[in-house]
Amino acid sequence: MLFEVERIVKIALQEDIGLGDVTTEVTVAPETVARAELVAKEDFTLAGIDVAATVFHTLDPDVNFEKLLEDGRKVRCGEVIARIKGRASILLQGERVALNLLQRMSGIATLTSRYVESVAGTAAVIVDTRKTVPGLRALDKYSVRMGGGRNHRIGLFDGVLIKENHIAAAGGITAAIERAHQRLPHTLKIEVETQNLDEATEALTAGADIIMLDNMTLAEMRQGVELIDKRALVEASGGVNLDTVRDIAETGVDIISVGALTHSVKAADISMLFK
Numbered sequence: 001m002l003f004e005v006e007r008i009v010k011i012a013l014q015e016d017i018g019l020g021d022v023t024t025e026v027t028v029a030p031e032t033v034a035r036a037e038l039v040a041k042e043d044f045t046l047a048g049i050d051v052a053a054t055v056f057h058t059l060d061p062d063v064n065f066e067k068l069l070e071d072g073r074k075v076r077c078g079e080v081i082a083r084i085k086g087r088a089s090i091l092l093q094g095e096r097v098a099l100n101l102l103q104r105m106s107g108i109a110t111l112t113s114r115y116v117e118s119v120a121g122t123a124a125v126i127v128d129t130r131k132t133v134p135g136l137r138a139l140d141k142y143s144v145r146m147g148g149g150r151n152h153r154i155g156l157f158d159g160v161l162i163k164e165n166h167i168a169a170a171g172g173i174t175a176a177i178e179r180a181h182q183r184l185p186h187t188l189k190i191e192v193e194t195q196n197l198d199e200a201t202e203a204l205t206a207g208a209d210i211i212m213l214d215n216m217t218l219a220e221m222r223q224g225v226e227l228i229d230k231r232a233l234v235e236a237s238g239g240v241n242l243d244t245v246r247d248i249a250e251t252g253v254d255i256i257s258v259g260a261l262t263h264s265v266k267a268a269d270i271s272m273l274f275k
Contacts, residue, residue: 004138009054011135012097024092034088034274036095038081038102041269045113046073047146048105049082051139055098060090072109072146081270088274095272104136105143106268112147112261115245124236124249124256127152131263140262152257160184161212163193173199177206191235200224204232210255214238218247225252 038052046069053065063086069075084091115126126149132140141151153159162176170176173192180190191210192203197220203211204227213224215238225234235255236248248256 001138001142005051005054006058008101008136008139009051009058009097012101013055013058013094016097017093021089021093024089028088028092030087030089032088033086034091036084036091036272036274038084038098039271039273040075040077040079040081041271042077044075044106044268045109045147046075046081046106047071047109047143048102048139051105052082052098052102055094055101056084056086056090059094060086062086063090072148074113075106084272091272091274099270099272101139103267103270104133104265105139105146106270107265108140108143108262109147110268111265112144112149114242115256115258115261116148118242118245119249119256122246122249124253125150126245126261127235127255127257128261129257129259129263130155131259133262144261147261149258149261159191160188161191161193162208164195167193173202174206177203177208181207193237196220197224197227200227204228208232210235212237212257213253218251221248221251221253 049067049069049071053067056063056065063084066083069081075081112126119126128141128144128149129152141154144151153161160180167173167176170179177190177192189209191212192208193212193214194200194203195214200211200213210233211228212235213221216224221236228234233255234253235257236253237257240248240256240258241260245256
């Protein structure tokens with residue numbers, strides 16, 4: 001995670017500063033020292049405070065970044081999240097990148113926490129998907145965890161998810177699962193995306209470890225859970241939002257994957273104010 005954060009921060013700073021911050025260079029004396037605060041402008045769940053600190057420390061290791069709250073904390077409007085002291089030029093150069101990352105990460109954590117709260121008391125867990133911003137996946141998935149959710153596979157390399165195009169290319173669900181069993185190490189599980197109960201039955205018979213019920217109705221999900229009967233984990237996907245997630249959880253599924261956690265997030269409102 002640390003390596004990924006440093007890589008992301010360096011790329012973001014190079015993108016923003018380029019050959020130099022011309023506004024700061026022509027308006028602020030190099031020796032000027034400033035103090036600033038990161039302030040919440042609304043209620044949200046915090047994620048990314050150490051990432052924000054990394055932005056300023058990458059520009060100048062001598063910046064004093066005092067975080068007052070930890071990731072995962074519920075923040076109230078008006079609370080001070082962190083205090084920063086250093087050369088004014090450094091604080092100005094790092095401001096936008098730090099806020100962009102902190103606001104996005106906190107937005108993801110906040111939305112995730114709403115989904116988690118919506119299914120409280122059921123057995124279902126909320127997980128993310130691969131629908132992340134290219135280059136920011138490590139931060140996006142960390143933010144989901146800070147909101148109380150869990151991560152689905154990180155990428156194509158750490159889990160088998162046989163989707164409809166794999167099934168078409170392999171010649172069917174059974175053929176795809178059999179081929180996977182022949183080639184996989186015992187440490188990897190096999191998940192199969194199914195469009196109806198017949199496909200779910202075939203996936204179960206062929207030995208899938210996890211069966212995704214994709215875009216099925218609530219009635220079909222309940223039937224699927226009964227059909228599978230704990231012989232595999234059941235994941236619900238498609239058509240999930242804050243209005244539907246509770247009803248989906250109450251069908252008895254084990255996992256609910258929500259692409260909106262990372263692909264449709266609203267950034268948290270945070271300001272950096274010089275004191």
